[in-house]
Structure formats: C-alpha cells, structure tokens
Amino acid sequence: MNSRERVFLTVQGDPVDRRAFSLILSLYGAKLTNCPLSEYYASPEKYLAGQRAVLELADPDILFAPFALPLEARAFGCTLKHFDTAPPNVIRPACKGLSDLAALHAPNVTDDSGLRYLVEATRLLVREFGGDKPVAALLTAPMDLPAPLVSMGDWIEALLFDAGKREELFSLASDHFVALATAFFEVGASFVVIPAMFTNPQFLNPKLVGEYVIPALARAFSRVPGPIVFHHGGNPLVPHLGLVRDLPNVLGFALDHRDSFAQTRAAVGEGPVLLGNLSGPHLPGFSPAEAYVRTRNIMLTLACDPRSIFCTSSADIPWSTPLETIKAVVAAVLDAGKEGA
Amino acid sequence: MSQDLHALRSKLFDHIIEARRDQAVELLTIQGTARSYSHAVHEILEPVLVEIGERWANDRLSLAQGYVAGKVAEDILVKMAQASPHSEKSRKGPVVIGNIEDDYHALGRKMVVIFLAAAGWEVVDLGNDVLPAQFVDKAEEVSARVIGVSAMMLTTAENIRFVRQELDRRGLSGHVQLAVGGAVINLRPELVSSLGGDGTCKNAIQAPDLFDTLWARSLAFEGKTA
Numbered sequence: 001m002n003s004r005e006r007v008f009l010t011v012q013g014d015p016v017d018r019r020a021f022s023l024i025l026s027l028y029g030a031k032l033t034n035c036p037l038s039e040y041y042a043s044p045e046k047y048l049a050g051q052r053a054v055l056e057l058a059d060p061d062i063l064f065a066p067f068a069l070p071l072e073a074r075a076f077g078c079t080l081k082h083f084d085t086a087p088p089n090v091i092r093p094a095c096k097g098l099s100d101l102a103a104l105h106a107p108n109v110t111d112d113s114g115l116r117y118l119v120e121a122t123r124l125l126v127r128e129f130g131g132d133k134p135v136a137a138l139l140t141a142p143m144d145l146p147a148p149l150v151s152m153g154d155w156i157e158a159l160l161f162d163a164g165k166r167e168e169l170f171s172l173a174s175d176h177f178v179a180l181a182t183a184f185f186e187v188g189a190s191f192v193v194i195p196a197m198f199t200n201p202q203f204l205n206p207k208l209v210g211e212y213v214i215p216a217l218a219r220a221f222s223r224v225p226g227p228i229v230f231h232h233g234g235n236p237l238v239p240h241l242g243l244v245r246d247l248p249n250v251l252g253f254a255l256d257h258r259d260s261f262a263q264t265r266a267a268v269g270e271g272p273v274l275l276g277n278l279s280g281p282h283l284p285g286f287s288p289a290e291a292y293v294r295t296r297n298i299m300l301t302l303a304c305d306p307r308s309i310f311c312t313s314s315a316d317i318p319w320s321t322p323l324e325t326i327k328a329v330v331a332a333v334l335d336a337g338k339e340g341a
Numbered sequence: 342m343s344q345d346l347h348a349l350r351s352k353l354f355d356h357i358i359e360a361r362r363d364q365a366v367e368l369l370t371i372q373g374t375a376r377s378y379s380h381a382v383h384e385i386l387e388p389v390l391v392e393i394g395e396r397w398a399n400d401r402l403s404l405a406q407g408y409v410a411g412k413v414a415e416d417i418l419v420k421m422a423q424a425s426p427h428s429e430k431s432r433k434g435p436v437v438i439g440n441i442e443d444d445y446h447a448l449g450r451k452m453v454v455i456f457l458a459a460a461g462w463e464v465v466d467l468g469n470d471v472l473p474a475q476f477v478d479k480a481e482e483v484s485a486r487v488i489g490v491s492a493m494m495l496t497t498a499e500n501i502r503f504v505r506q507e508l509d510r511r512g513l514s515g516h517v518q519l520a521v522g523g524a525v526i527n528l529r530p531e532l533v534s535s536l537g538g539d540g541t542c543k544n545a546i547q548a549p550d551l552f553d554t555l556w557a558r559s560l561a562f563e564g565k566t567a
Contacts (some may be wrong), residue, residue, distance in 0.1 A: 081443065086496035091445040091470075152448040156408050160360045204405045205360060234524070237401075281495060282529065318495060 001131040003061035009274050011251065013306045018337030021300060021310040022060035023329065024280050026067035026138075027087055029054045030058045032131045041068050043115070044120040051125060057323070058330045060307070060328075063129055065122040065137040065148045065189065067316050071114035072140050072180065073148040075107035085319035097154050104149060106176050114129050119183045126188030134190035136229070142220045143198040144175040144214050144233075160207060160261040161197070166212075167240040174220040185226040191251055192224070199244055202235045209243055218247050227251035227276065230261065234314055238252050241267040255312045256283070261301050273307045278329065280312035283321045288328035295332035346384060352444055353389045357413055358406050365413045370420055376416045376422035384461070386417060390456070394546030404529035407544055411452045414459040436488035436552055438520075439467030442500045446493035449523060452545035455491065473503035480517050486559035487552050489520040490538075498525045500531060505537025515562040518555035522548070 001009075006020045027049020030040040040046050047066055052216055070090045074080050077094035095103040107116045118137070122319065125135045146169040148157040158165040164189070181192050197203050199213055221228060230237075231254040237244075238259045244250075245268045252273030255264055264274055278298055283291060295310070302308045310333055349368065356365035373381040393410050397403040436457065440450055447469055457464045465483055467475060476488050488508075492498035501521055508514045521538035533541045539558070542551040558564060 081445070083443065083496055089445070089494070152446070153408070153451065156405050156448075160405060160409065161362065201403050202400055203404050205358070208360075208405070209396075210364075219347065236400075281525075285529070285531070 003230075004131070007061055007134050008110060010307060010309055013270070014101065015306070018241065018298075019308075019310055019333065020061040020331045021330075022062035022064070022275075023312045023326065024229045024316050025051075025054045025058065025062055025326070026061070026068060026316050027319060028321070028326070031085075031319050032057060037084065037087070041066060041071065041082070042117060044117055044124050047117075047121040047123040048128065050127075055129070056192070062131060062190075062311075063125050063135050064131050065125060065135060066118055066186070067138050068118070069138065069140045069195070070148065071118060072145065074103055074175075075115050075149055076145075076149050076321075078148050082297060093151045093154075094149045097150055098158055098162060101150070101165060101168055104169075104172060104180075106172055107290070109179050115180060115183075118180070119187055121134040122184055122189050122258075123187035130188050130190075135188065136191055136193050137181075137184035137189040138193045138231075139184070140173075141194045141196040141198070141217070142170060142173040142177040143217060144196065145176065146170070147198075149173075151212045155198075156204075157188045159204060162336055170216050174216070174223075177220055178223045181224045181226070181228075185224075189226070191227040191229055193231050193254065195233040196244075197233040197235070199240065200233060200235045200237075201240050206240070207241075209240070213244055214247070217258055218246075221250065224246040224249050229273075232256040232276075232313065238263045238267065245269075245272075252307075254311065255313060261305060261308060265305060270307070273309060274305065275309045275311040276313045278310070278312050279314055280317040281314050283312070283325055283329075284318050286325055288322070288324045291325045292328040294334060295329045299333060299336035308318070345429070349385050350389050353385060354392060357393060357410050358402060359532045360409050362409055362412055362416070365409075365544075366420075368417045369413070369417045373420060373424065378417070378424050382417060382421060386414065386459075390414065390459075390546050394544060395564065396477050398518070398543040398547060407452065407546060408448075408547060415455045418455075418459055429470035430554070433552075433556070434482045434487075435460050435465055435482065435485050436462055436487040436489060436556075437467065437476060437485045438491070439476060440470050441490050441492045441497055441504070442470055444492045444494070444497035444500075445469045445472045446491070446523070449493070449545060450491045453491070453522070453548045456545050456548050457552060460552075462549065462552060471505045474501065477507045477511060477513065477517070481511075481513070485517065485556045487518045487520055489522065489548070491522045491553070492525060495525050495529075495532075498536060500524065501536040501538065508537075516559060518559050520548075520551055520555055540558035545548045 001017045006016045009016045023328050032053035033050045068087050072250050073090050079092035080089045081091045082088045122137045176242040228249045229252045236256045236258045255276030257277045257279035369381045395408050518539040
C-alpha cells in the first residue's frame with residue numbers, strides 16, 4: 001500500500017496497513033539542503049530539492065507545497081522581509097489603510113512571480129511524487145488576507161464598523177482565493193489547506209462570525225474546485241466547530257494541539273478526516289524521548305478513529321528543531337503502526 | 342456599590358462586547374460631563390476593563406472585543422484630556438515599549454499603549470523593529486524602570502534574549518524590569534524565563550497590572566517603596 005492509497009482509504013474510512021501521517025516540513029527542507037531561504041522561497045526547483053530531502057528524512061504520507069502565505073500578500077503590494085531561519089513575513093501593508101483601498105488590485109496568478117512560484121512548486125511536487133503521495137497546497141483564507149493588506153487593526157475596524165469596506169476587501173480576497181486554489185488543483189494538488197483565524201471567536205465576536213464571516217466564507221469555498229482541509233489557524237478549533245462544520249467542500253479539519261480528537265469527532269460526525277495534533281512550533285523544546293512519548297500518546301487516541309491522520313499542528317516545524325526529534329516522531333508513528341495502534 | 346453604578350458598568354460592558362463603540366463612548370461622556378471624567382474612567386470604565394481583561398485572558402472574549410475596549414478607552418482619554426488639559430493626576434512611569442527587532446506586528450503593542458495610558462502611565466513607544474540596545478538606551482535616557490517588548494513569532498521572540506543580555510551587560514537587571522508579551526509568549530509561556538523576561542500578561546488590558554508589579558519590583562530591588 002503506498003501513501004496515496006493509505007490516505008485515500010483513510011478518507012473513505014476503510015482499513016489501512018498503518019496510520020497515515022505527515023509533518024509540516026515545508027521550511028525544514030531548506031535546512032536539510034542548506035538552501036538560503038531567499039532562494040528557497042523563490043525557486044520551485046530548490047523547493048522541490050528540499051522536499052526530496054524531507055522524503056529521505058521522514059517519508060511522510062502527505063507532502064506540502066510551500067507554507068509561505070505572505071507571498072500572496074506580496075502579490076497585492078505588501079512588503080516582505082526575509083529571514084535566515086523562518087519563512088518571509090509581511091512588514092508593511094499594501095496600502096495606507098481603509099481610505100486607500102483603490103490602491104489595491106487583485107494580482108493575476110500567472111503574472112505575479114510569488115504566486116507563480118507557489119503553483120509551480122506544487123506542480124513539480126505532483127510531477128515527481130504525485131503518483132505515490134498526495135500533495136497539499138496551502139493558501140490564505142479570504143477573511144484573513146485583508147489583515148496584512150490593510151493592517152490587522154484596520155481589518156478589525158472594517159469588520160466591526162464599516163460594512164462597505166468589509167465587503168470590498170472580502171470580495172477582493174475571495175476572488176484571489178478562488179483563482180489561486182483553482183490553479184493549485186489544475187496542477188494536481190490533492191487538496192488545499194486553509195488556515196483560518198477570523199472564523200475563530202478568539203479573534204472576532206461570535207455573532208459577527210456567524211452572521212457575516214461564515215456565509216461569506218461558504219460562498220468562497222463553494223467556488224473552489226476541489227477538497228479543502230480547514231486548518232485551526234493557531235487557536236483551538238473545538239469551541240467553534242459548530243460554526244464551521246457545514247462549510248462546503250470541506251474534506252477535513254486540522255486540529256490544534258489543544259483540541260481533543262474525540263470532541264472534534266463528536267462535533268463534526270463520522271465523515272470528515274481529522275488531522276493533527278502534535279504541536280510543530282513546540283518541537284524544539286522537546287527531547288527526542290519526549291517527542292516520541294507525546295507522539296505515541298496521540299497515536300493511541302487515534303487508534304479507534306479510522307478517518308484520522310497523524311500530523312503536526314499549527315505552523316511549520318521550526319528550523320531549530322533537532323533532526324533527532326523529527327526522527328523520534330516518525331519512529332513513534334511507525335512503531336505504533338507495527339503494534340496495530 | 343450603588344445600583345446605578347452597577348447598571349452603568351453592566352450597560353458599558355454590553356456595549357463593548359457587542360461592538361457598540363459609539364454608545365459606549367456616549368455613556369462615559371455623559372457621566373464625565375455630569376460628574377467628572379475621573380469618575381467615568383475610574384468608577385465605570387476601569388472595572389469593566391478588568392472584567393473584559395479577565396474574560397479575554399480565559400479565552401471567553403475575542404481580540405476584536407479587546408480592540409473595541411481599547412478604542413473606547415482611547416476615545417474617552419481624548420475627551421478627558423480636552424476637558425481638563427492641564428490635569429497631571431498621578432502620572433506613572435515612564436516606561437519604554439516596542440516590538441523587538443524584526444517584528445512588525447503592531448496591533449498588540451498599540452493596544453498596550455492605549456491601556457497603559459488609560460491607567461496613567463507615561464509610555465515611550467519605540468514602534469516596530471527595535472534593536473535590543475535601543476530599548477536599553479531609551480530606558481536609561483528617560484529613567485524607565487520597565488521595558489515592555491512584544492513579539493508575535495518564535496523567530497523574532499528569540500531576539501528578546503539580547504535585551505536581557507544588554508541589561509545584564511550594563512548592570513541594569515533588577516533596576517529595569519523586562520516585560521514580554523505577544524502571541525508566541527501566550528502559546529509558549531515557558532519562553533518568559535528562557536528569554537530572560539521578568540513577567541508577562543495574556544492581553545493588553547492586563548498590561549497596567551503587570552507594569553505596576555514590575556515597577557514595584559524595581560523599587561524593591563533598590564530598597565525603595567512605591
């Protein structure tokens with residue numbers, strides 16, 4: 001059974017030879033190949049080389065396209081800063097605020113170098129590994145993209161107090177979201193992963209989430225020509241699953257490390273796939289032995305849920321994570337598989 | 342507490358969590374005009390902010406609701422300053438705050454500035470992408486006893502340890518307390534000690550209490566009392 005079969009049987013809830021697993025090692029591929037990040041996040045070939053090294057190291061069942069959401073913001077005009085050991089990040093919005101929205105223009109996926117990089121890296125991964133492994137592409141949720149474009153404070157201001165600007169920004173972000181997701185599926189992505197912050201009542205008033213954000217998000221999701229994994233976005237998902245569980249085209253949910261698989265399953269029913277929940281950002285603080293034990297404990301909780309996949313949660317596994325810690329996580333997953341957990 | 346005061350606080354709380362900013366400010370303005378802005382801020386707004394801060398820290402309120410609280414506090418401070426422009430009341434500080442080198446996530450810091458100012462603190466805000474030495478230079482220049490450093494991501498939070506090293510190098514640790522905060526600190530509280538921080542709080546509304554504590558700790562370090 002190869003990874004593709006293992007993952008697709010898991011989606012159907014059918015028996016598999018062992019638990020499917022993955023780790024978010026998008027960034028880590030650069031470390032493994034000694035590739036400067038300014039090149040890694042610009043050259044699809046270098047990204048591919050990094051993911052070849054990831055395969056050597058961990059052989060995960062799912063491969064991830066670049067986890068570099070700020071490249072989308074840059075396509076709208078945001079200024080990015082590159083780091084030596086972390087993905088690029090936005091340091092300046094694309095316009096001067098809500099009074100300057102005319103300065104914003106939706107980029108064309110084929111014209112912008114950053115968007116072309118994201119799509120081409122996905123295409124190369126699919127071409128080389130797609131027969132054996134599903135490839136997942138990541139993109140910014142349409143209700144989150146306006147935050148870097150106009151600044152977080154201005155986006156909250158629009159969401160709360162300015163329905164016109166809110167609608168204008170959401171429409172712009174939605175059109176981009178659908179175009180980029182479509183491009184990913186056209187080059188063979190198996191599914192897209194959407195980290196979502198502004199659906200979470202920790203970010204936004206629950207009433208506004210329910211009355212505005214979810215209906216708008218449902219309209220955007222319904223235009224995406226493929227399956228979506230709804231990612232927790234850095235905060236626990238369980239408390240607001242009731243709001244998001246019926247969004248269209250959602251294949252599954254990526255859980256936060258503080259979420260409970262059992263509670264999530266109870267909230268979403270038998271159908272969706274659940275992925276998670278070893279915290280990727282916490283890994284540098286774990287010894288290999290600790291990482292092994294934590295992974296085994298999670299594997300135990302997954303044992304009775306056929307539609308679940310072990311994965312790291314939150315953002316990329318940090319650069320500073322020792323190689324031995326990653327190997328320990330993989331060993332724990334495979335050892336659990338041998339023992340039938 | 343009178344029934345009226347309780348009702349006013351309750352109404353203000355509802356206005357803020359339902360994002361009725363204008364109505365919240367109007368309520369406080371009426372009270373400020375009728376009695377005094379000191380009464381409106383200290384007897385009505387502050388207790389409500391404490392309640393909101395606690396709920397927010399326990400994940401029972403959202404960032405947006407905290408944002409509205411900040412905007413209401415900011416609006417009423419402006420009105421208060423206009424009503425009594427020469428009032429010095431009991432100013433505290435100064436303190437120095439900023440986002441650490443390479444960090445550009447300004448919202449949390451700006452909210453901290455608002456709530457510190459509302460609590461009477463004189464705040465020197467250095468903005469985004471502040472070098473460790475700049476924090477300490479400014480603290481020395483203005484005789485600040487507290488430096489507040491914000492970081493959103495692990496990568497940038499790592500730079501906070503250089504603020505601690507700079508304080509140590511200049512013999513200022515203890516005299517100058519280091520407050521640290523931001524999303525990654527909330528996610529990984531163990532970072533407070535590993536980065537050399539003296540304290541943290543979970544959200545901007547709780548910053549004034551933290552700065553009170555750290556200021557008092559600095560005085561105690563020098564054998565003084567507040």
